[in-house]
Amino acid sequence: PLRLDIKRKLTARSDRVKSVDLHPTEPWMLASLYNGSVCVWNHETQVNKHTRFQFDVEYLHHGVKQLKAKLTVTSCVCPDDMLIKLWDWEKKWSCSQVFEGHTHYVWQLGSSSPNFTLEGHEKGVNCIDYYSGGDKPYLISGADDRLVKIWDYQNKTCVQTLEGHAQNVSCVSFHPELPIIITGSEDGTVRIWHSSTYRLESTLNYGMERVWCVCGLRGSNNVALGYDEGSIIIKLGREEPAMSMDTSGKIIWAKHSEVQQANLKAMGDTEIKDGERLPLAVKDMGSCEIYPQTIQHNPNGRFVVVCGDGEYIIYTAMALRNKSFGSAQEFVWAHDSSEYAIRESNSVVKIFKNFKEKKSFKPDFGAEGIYGGFLLGVRSVNGLAFYDWENTELIRRVEIQPKHIFWSDSGELVCIATEDSFFILRYLSEKVAASQENNEGVTEDGIEDAFEVCGEIQEVVKTGLWVGDCFIYTSSVNRLNYFVGGEIVTIAHLDRTMYLLGYIPKDDRLYLGDKELNIVSYSLLVSVLEYQTAVMRRDFGMADKVLPTIPKEQRTRVAHFLEKQGFKQQALAVSSDSEHRFELALQLGELKIAYQLAVEAESEQKWKQLAELAISKCQFSLAQECLHHAQDYGGLLLLATASGNAAMVGKLAEGAERDGKNNVAFMTYFLQGK
Ligand SMILES: *[C@@H]1O[C@H](CO)[C@@H](O)[C@H](O)[C@H]1NC(C)=O
Ligand SMILES: *[C@@H]1O[C@H](CO)[C@@H](O)[C@H](O)[C@H]1NC(C)=O
Ligand SMILES: *[C@@H]1O[C@H](CO)[C@@H](O)[C@H](O)[C@H]1NC(C)=O
Ligand SMILES: *[C@@H]1O[C@H](CO)[C@@H](O)[C@H](O)[C@H]1NC(C)=O
Ligand SMILES: *[C@@H]1O[C@H](CO)[C@@H](O)[C@H](O)[C@H]1NC(C)=O
Numbered sequence: 001p002l003r004l005d006i007k008r009k010l011t012a013r014s015d016r017v018k019s020v021d022l023h024p025t026e027p028w029m030l031a032s033l034y035n036g037s038v039c040v041w042n043h044e045t046q047v048n049k050h051t052r053f054q055f056d057v058e059y060l061h062h063g064v065k066q067l068k069a070k071l072t073v074t075s076c077v078c079p080d081d082m083l084i085k086l087w088d089w090e091k092k093w094s095c096s097q098v099f100e101g102h103t104h105y106v107w108q109l110g111s112s113s114p115n116f117t118l119e120g121h122e123k124g125v126n127c128i129d130y131y132s133g134g135d136k137p138y139l140i141s142g143a144d145d146r147l148v149k150i151w152d153y154q155n156k157t158c159v160q161t162l163e164g165h166a167q168n169v170s171c172v173s174f175h176p177e178l179p180i181i182i183t184g185s186e187d188g189t190v191r192i193w194h195s196s197t198y199r200l201e202s203t204l205n206y207g208m209e210r211v212w213c214v215c216g217l218r219g220s221n222n223v224a225l226g227y228d229e230g231s232i233i234i235k236l237g238r239e240e241p242a243m244s245m246d247t248s249g250k251i252i253w254a255k256h257s258e259v260q261q262a263n264l265k266a267m268g269d270t271e272i273k274d275g276e277r278l279p280l281a282v283k284d285m286g287s288c289e290i291y292p293q294t295i296q297h298n299p300n301g302r303f304v305v306v307c308g309d310g311e312y313i314i315y316t317a318m319a320l321r322n323k324s325f326g327s328a329q330e331f332v333w334a335h336d337s338s339e340y341a342i343r344e345s346n347s348v349v350k351i352f353k354n355f356k357e358k359k360s361f362k363p364d365f366g367a368e369g370i371y372g373g374f375l376l377g378v379r380s381v382n383g384l385a386f387y388d389w390e391n392t393e394l395i396r397r398v399e400i401q402p403k404h405i406f407w408s409d410s411g412e413l414v415c416i417a418t419e420d421s422f423f424i425l426r427y428l429s430e431k432v433a434a435s436q437e438n439n440e441g442v443t444e445d446g447i448e449d450a451f452e453v454c455g456e457i458q459e460v461v462k463t464g465l466w467v468g469d470c471f472i473y474t475s476s477v478n479r480l481n482y483f484v485g486g487e488i489v490t491i492a493h494l495d496r497t498m499y500l501l502g503y504i505p506k507d508d509r510l511y512l513g514d515k516e517l518n519i520v521s522y523s524l525l526v527s528v529l530e531y532q533t534a535v536m537r538r539d540f541g542m543a544d545k546v547l548p549t550i551p552k553e554q555r556t557r558v559a560h561f562l563e564k565q566g567f568k569q570q571a572l573a574v575s576s577d578s579e580h581r582f583e584l585a586l587q588l589g590e591l592k593i594a595y596q597l598a599v600e601a602e603s604e605q606k607w608k609q610l611a612e613l614a615i616s617k618c619q620f621s622l623a624q625e626c627l628h629h630a631q632d633y634g635g636l637l638l639l640a641t642a643s644g645n646a647a648m649v650g651k652l653a654e655g656a657e658r659d660g661k662n663n664v665a666f667m668t669y670f671l672q673g674k
Contacts, residue, residue, distance in 0.1 A: 017226030142169030184211030246301030332372030
């Protein structure tokens with residue numbers, strides 16, 4: 001299916017609408033009413049979908065009056081008089097030709113007789129439209145026999161009849177861009193049909209009584225519809241753009257059926273700012289034989305698969321030469337670049353290697369969705385099952401309904417994203433191998449110890465990818481985040497829905513695309529990701545090697561990460577923030593370092609904290625010095641009396657008196673019998 005999203009953008013109630021038109025550049029819809037009025041609606045400024053709009057376009061006022069007069073004239077020429085008139089506005093709106101006919105003619109302008117007749121409808125024809133694509137000599141017609149017919153006007157045959165409307169068909173239209181036919185009927189519905197397969201894609205019923213007119217516009221996803229009770233604008237489109245990037249920075253996308261390529265490398269040294277649209281040169285690669293819904297590179301980037309309309313075509317990524325194709329509900333690449341799987345139906349999955357079918361199998365509970373990567377994931381009503389690509393043996397069944405599955409490159413970590421959260425699991429390949437060897441711990445749900453849950457996060461992942469052990473994703477609230485070691489770091493707040501394309505380590509940048517095929521990027525240091533990955537793997541040798549490449553200003557962030565992972569000693573060594581270092585030194589009981597930091601900071605608070613630590617460690621002379629710096633007379637009094645240090649009590653008495661700390665001064669003199 002086309003999977004077009006259909007959203008209602010404007011509902012404008014009025015008297016019966018006989019025709020609608022969309023302005024080519026302004027957000028305006030013009031509706032001419034049966035009662036002789038013309039309305040212009042602005043479909044962007046309206047907030048409330050049901051608000052009525054006045055003529056909000058000043059300059060049109062005058063024009064509309066004239067138009068009204070004109071329309072009154074034309075509406076006298078009622079359609080049922082079997083006349084079609086051609087008006088020439090350059091000749092003062094004079095009627096330059098009248099076409100007469102009684103059946104379904106096609107006229108040539110300037111000729112006084114019809115060029116030919118198409119016969120087929122059994123009742124009156126209400127509407128016709130030309131196919132504007134240029135590649136097919138087609139006409140479409142809708143009639144009172146409730147049928148829609150598509151004609152080849154070169155060989156003058158009916159190519160297809162679309163059945164479904166329950167009443168007279170009042171309007172038909174080939175969309176100028178999308179591969180769809182839109183038809184409207186007096187049955188109150190608008191139907192959307194695929195223009196190549198002629199399958200009925202959707203039936204829209206907005207309850208506005210009979211449909212009279214439809215209008216699509218090139219370069220726009222808006223379609224205007226006119227009804228007995230008003231007009232509606234709907235927006236047709238796919239949610240996710242069909243685009244994919246390989247690891248070298250070549251991006252391939254589909255603009256309708258045209259495939260285009262852009263190369264990040266070609267930007268050279270252009271300065272790039274976070275979130276700004278990249279100035280990419282776009283190269284046309286030719287048109288695709290199917291209407292692409294998704295495009296996906298294989299792991300090594302040599303091939304791309306284009307899927308749509310229940311078909312897939314694998315092309316070479318460089319020249320877009322087709323390598324293989326077939327029918328499939330879904331297509332996924334394996335981790336191994338030469339393998340892929342297709343979901344043929346709700347029960348059959350086929351695995352291919354080097355473009356040859358290797359195995360066809362029927363998963364136990366059916367196949368409602370498949371997921372590629374390290375293991376082959378199959379979703380059924382019962383949950384998710386992971387299979388070995390090699391022998392299709394069940395590895396593990398998990399009770400979860402995934403939306404997306406993302407495997408890390410190493411195959412050790414996997415993110416399973418659902419409708420409302422995501423899970424990070426660790427795949428324990430050694431345990432799997434051991435179980436397979438000795439057949440222990442294997443149940444009907446597969447190998448019990450195959451996965452270990454590392455965490456569940458209550459966020460909805462839209463798109464994601466792994467860099468090392470860091471999972472980078474865009475969320476449903478348009479945040480660009482990454483998750484590592486139980487922690488979420490926000491890279492950016494996006495102003496619209498964006499889709500992750502990939503990460504290029506050499507650029508230290510993440511690339512994202514949007515529905516309008518704009519590409520933006522955000523900086524994300526590979527050194528930080530590598531360091532965090534090394535820490536997660538407890539590989540401190542590697543971490544130490546990476547550390548010098550992390551810029552100073554990023555060190556504290558890394559140190560906080562280390563601290564949260566429980567590596568305080570390492571965090572103390574890495575952090576460049578003295579507050580953070582002091583906290584860490586206290587927690588670690590590192591008196592010397594803490595002392596040094598307290599001296600530098602000259603803060604009473606720090607001296608107090610350090611004094612407490614020194615006392616707990618029985619470092620009384622240090623404690624005394626700290627309490628002194630902190631001017632903590634109470635503390636000094638406690639320390640002096642508890643240690644029975646008469647000399648200290650004496651000094652404290654003098655100091656306290658001098659500083660006006662009379663309570664302490666009184667107590668110390670009293671104790672000394674003075
Ligand atoms: C025609 O209908 C519109 C909207 O429903 C209304 O505002 C207008 O007054 C009507 N015009 C006539 C001539 O009845
Ligand atoms: C119909 O149109 C075609 C193409 O313009 C032309 O070649 C042909 O002579 C026309 N036939 C008649 C009967 O006008
Ligand atoms: C007319 O052309 C269409 C393709 O546009 C083809 O499917 C059909 O078979 C042709 N009919 C005749 C009678 O040649
Ligand atoms: C359909 O068109 C016929 C004329 O062919 C008309 O008599 C009939 O009322 C129309 N149907 C509806 C529902 O208006
Ligand atoms: C594949 O390419 C061949 C020629 O190279 C062409 O004949 C064929 O129609 C193409 N098939 C698809 C599905 O693109």
